[in-house]
Amino acid sequence: MNDDRHRPLADRMRPRSLDEFIGQAHLLGPGKPLRVALEQGRLHSMVFWGPPGTGKTTLARLFARTANAEFRTLSAVLAGVKDIRAAVDAARRQREIDGRQTILFVDEVHRFNKAQQDAFLPFVEDGTVLFVGATTENPSFELNNALLSRARTYVLKALDAGALRAIIDQALEDRERGLGDRGIELAPELRDRIARAADGDARRALNLLEIAADLAEAEGQGARIDEAVVNEVIAGGVRRFDKGGEAFYDQISALHKSVRGSSPDAALYWLARMLDGGCDPLYLARRIVRMASEDIGNADPRALSLCLDAWDAQARLGSPEGELALAQAVVYLACAPKSNAVYSAFKAASADARRYGSLEVPLHLRNAPTRLMKELGYGHRYRYAHDEPGGYAAGERYFPEEMPETRYYEPVDRGLEQKIRAKLERLRALDRKARGE
Template sequence: MRPRTLEAFAGQGHLVDAGAPLARAVSGAGLHSMVLWGPPGSGKTTLARLIAGKYDAEFIALSAVLAGVKDVRAAVERAQAVRAEGRGTVLFLDEVHRFNKAQQDAFLPWVEDGTLTFIGATTENPSFELNSALLSRARVYVLKALSRDALLEIMQQALADPERGLGGRAPALPREQLEALADAADGDARRALNLLELAADLAEAGPDGVRHLDEATFAGLVSGGHRRFDKRGEAFYDQISALHKAVRGTDPDAALYWLARMLDGGCDPAYLARRILRMASEDIGNADPRGLALALDAWNAYDRLGSPEGELALAQAVAYLACAPKSNAVYRAFGAAQADAVKLGSLPVPLHLRNAPTRLMKGLGYGREYRYAHDETDGYAAGEDYFPEEMTPRRYYDPPPRGLELRIGEKLAELRARPATTRRRPGDADNDKD
């Protein structure tokens, strides 16, 4: 059922409609190398074939799953022969992201000199999977998952086409059942056609001679499919990013939706538990320290209960964290401290902060002028410097006026405003305590 003309091509109007970025190439006004990036069943291979057909170009299709450099060289030889006849060649490489850098480099010279026009198809982000030399020679076009209307159009074509469609096997499916099939296909035309064909296989002729599906059979047909999700791919990172940002943005409803999406897609709940714990530390922090404890408890609960019971504990943690006051003050402070640690190198610990477990170390002055905070007023040694002597004291931690950190900030401000007191001299009582 692959469409033979652009008019029969469903979806991707943002690329192929008049005035759209790819419209000139599809209309025959200019062929160039490109990468088609989109989810499975969105029309990448079909679009490549339609483009090649507009230019009467030789179409060589390879799959990066099975092909290697030897196959690419054979394609180049074929393209050179075709070029001698005055025709161009389109090398279509499906799943191009599966080629390593050396394999991707193998056909670049032939793209550069015009022997080949390269069209790659990938479900993965080209920024991560394709090398810069290839990306600089090919324009990237992003295809979207097909809408319900586009999938309905594709299925109607299959039902009506007497040559390649279902023909006499076509079942009588009411609009609501076709819509249910489209929803179950989840944006994938290939899945939609497979479901439609399975519906035809399961349909039985009634007394009127028309083939129908009973409700129980149809319900089983459209149930049980997972939504798009790939633990190594773009969908995985997009969805965990959405979950994290929804928690950070104090939207418990969206956060629970993305958690449900990832679990439905087959994500490892233990991975989600680890990321939820990270959210508690990074985005809630000391504004509500209970968030970290609850996230850890949720992880422990999942370990004890497993799926699906333990997933409720993860949902509880996500909802709590989304509603909790937010602070990334510790996250930012620690990042700044890490940067200074790298930048300033191995500055020595000041003598007054060093431990002195031996007589020699005490004789060298280790810990001699240390002020034991518990013996100071309110347990605070005003004016004491705990940084290396060669380093100007920093202020990394700046708690915002939210949650518990409102009180923490007020207390720190009050302590820092106290006038510095004189450091006690050696020989004072308890001076050498750690």
């Protein structure tokens, strides 16, 4: 019988060697740099970046064990500068006593502010400690460049269902640390369901398995975990979705690019993923309206109205009823003709507005509501377009005098912009004729 039954199954089953570690083959496969470093005990500072339950803490512990180094851990949520200094002092004493290197493992290192990161940077530089950080957020945005430059970043991936199934099987068979001595019966298809429900997180998979085993015993089923127990345990499970974090922006990017790429099915999938993960539907409504202007534009002006209506429906009905309107809008956008002509034109015009500064409005374009303004030439020789042939003042100039006439808007040859393009070409031909060009 294991003496540590009070410890969670996920903690008891933490791999003790590389041979027990499941997943991350891109880092730990034969000949891969991280595996070679671990096997040879080559110490260097590093950052493990990946979703929860992918083995960041475990790898840090394995690193310390294989290198025979002291392992000290800090939580960036709880630790302050005082705690950092205490850990550094302990590392210095350890090296003086037996010459052993100390690995300072900082969990959730993205929570450290700049002052906290700066506090231990000198001790990383002089070798007092080896820094190993774990983060679920993009280190490029969360860690100081000085710290990043002294640590190698390893990207851990969410575990696939096959790896999670192997971890579940391992826990069910292990008699020393797992559930093997309890003789748990769990059908293969139910093991697969737990693996899928864990959504890439080994810790979650083992927690679900342990809860299911305990629940089965509590309900008098002994060691047999049936479908009803599994359903109860995995009900209400949430997918990996970090509001405001890396996964959040990756998914909204995938939704936007699927719309732009005219893939209604993929766009629906990413919309459903974000809603399923708890994203605010009104945030999605705002982003969908943006897509209508940025990627469809005047190729189909109805897209913007439809998206605004979808936003209104979501605001009025709430979820889940309003979500169908968002889905309708996303599918419409994905299927609509695409044009970023207005988006590109507006960016270019904005750049010129900054470049040229506060140029004067030409006199002929100014209103002249007073006699003095008329005497000063305001509105003089302005050509009222409705009085011109075809309702167009051919050859007229509307840009500031000090600025060259610039063509920003180039309609694409798709959707309504086909007609807009033809009209603008006809009007420009009239301008050239009127100017004798």
